[in-house]
Amino acid sequence: MTEEGLKPRKDLLDIESLDLEEIEFLLKTAGPFKELFSRSVKKVPALRGKTVLTLFYEPSTRTRTSFEIAANRLSADVTNFGVSTSSVVKGESILDTVDTLQAMRTDYIVIRHGDSGIPGLVAKHTRASVLNAGDGYHAHPTQALLDAFTLREVYPESAGKRVLIVGDILHSRVARSTSIILNKLGVEVSVLGPGSLVPPARHTFMHAFTNWGDALDWQPHVVYLLRVQLERQQEQFFPSLSEYHGVYGLTNRRVEILRQKGIYLMHPGPVNRGVEIADDAMKYERSLINQQVENGIAVRMAALYWLRPGTDERGGDS
Amino acid sequence: MNQPELTQECVLDEAGISGKIRELASSILEACRDDPPAAFIGIYTRGVTLAQRIQEALKEPWPDMQLGTLDISLYRDDLDNLGSTPVLRHTDIPFDIEGARIILFDEVIFTGRTIRAALHELIDFGRPSRIELAVLVDRGNRELPIQPDYVALTLDTTMREYVKVRFQENDDKEGVFLLRDSSK
DSSP states (O other), rough: OSSSSEESOOOBOOOTTOOOHHHHHHHHHHHHHHTTTTTSOOOOOOOTTTTEEESSSSSOHHHHHHHHHHHHHTEEEEEEOTTSSSSGGTTOOOOHHHHHHHHHHHHHHEEEEEEEEHHHHHHHHHHEEEEEEEEEETHHHHHHHHHHHHHHHOOSTTOEEEEEESSSSSTTHHHHHHHHHHHHHHHHEEEEOOOOSSSSOOOSSSOOOOSSHHHTTTTTSSEEEEEOGGGGGGSSSSHHHHHHHHHHSSSSHHHHHHHHOOOOEEOOOOOOBBBOOOOOOOOOTTOOHHHHHHHHHHHHHHHHHHTTTOOOGGSSSS | OOOOEEEEEEOOOOHHHHHHHHHHHHHHHHHHHSSSSSSSEEEEHHHHHHHHHHHTTTTTTTTTTTTEEEGGGGGOOOOOOGGSEEOOOOBOSSSSOOEEEEEEEEEESSSHHHHHHHHHHTTTOOOOOOEEEEEEOOOOOOSSOOOOOOOEEOOOOOTEEEEEEEEEESSSSOOOEEEEEEEE
16 A cells, blocks of 8 residues: 555455455545445445446345445446346346346446355456355355454554454354454454354364353453344254343343443344343343444445455456 | 656745745735635645645635635536546545635646636535635646636746646645646
């Protein structure tokens, strides 16, 4: 990064491939974007005349809306390619869809897919910049960026801080991308969850805890609850939701411990009240959950602003 | 790409800049005596420094002059063609510009495109009664119909020349330099 700027990339597919300079640039750039939100005109003309297309093969109102607001505030034209109503259900292959989008002169494609690696595949076949909005168990880079940005708001010197991620680590692309970015920023990460949902220690995790007592003894600065993905719970990873709540959830009693220790709370949303988090815990004064939502728009604006369609050597046929 | 061969000529030294800043301050004071501006707004990076220096020079007649900063990156018309994505600085206008007389500052006016972007951005904050422009150097070669109201130094330049203003606060040195590409 020079005083003037940073060379853009074509795509944002995961956190691994970003170097520290690029991560710092995106976090730094998100700040001025967030300041826009308190102005009466919340819009800037940076992407005027550009087309952003959202392509969601998995339902996600929140992430899609966040990207749409981000693109709108940059003055881009945003269209949702309605996957369930389009010919995708008629068996059109993803690459045929991408050809169609290419013919529509789309500049940015925001894609979510249930299979890992699909955004990368799409990126190789289009000039458009591709932003991964979540693929399988692989990555969710803008979530990771917003988590890091939110952590920096409460701890500007984030290095050396401790984050405890709680829940279904095994099936969570959020846990994966967020722990990678936190590691790159020098934040220590440990996990807590049922043995069946916590993978054997990864290099990104310091400890894998199986109970709250041990986890809190580690003295985390932030507890990051993952959503229990009810839709992925066909296999029985734990006996029941109420048992999950009692053993791994943030109960009222545990909120009280967080309050005494001054520990911040994060969650990627949407929350399952009464499962990973007690109703009353939603009112916890050190909850950063709403801040995460707001910051999500700012980091997505930063990502759209930084990426440049057709510019990258990894961009395939450009 | 080879670095072009540049020759450098110092047009104004430190003392020269101080003198020009005093002249600029008095011409602003003279023109605004009956209707003082509500705020000075500097365009990043060195327009901010220029605005601060004029504010300092005029702190006797106008002790409460407000100061704002403007980063025009998101309003540029050439974002697509830049080799790198610009770092954003904090646009900070902590006062209401609605109905206010505003003086905008930049260190050099050249094509006029920066000022076009700044006007666009400023108007997104409200509708000032009047916006004027003060610059340290007008180097000509305008590409848009935009002219400054207050100019400290006019330089007759060609498109092959570069004007660099250097301020102690930003660059650890002070001066106005004319750089010429001697290879062309």
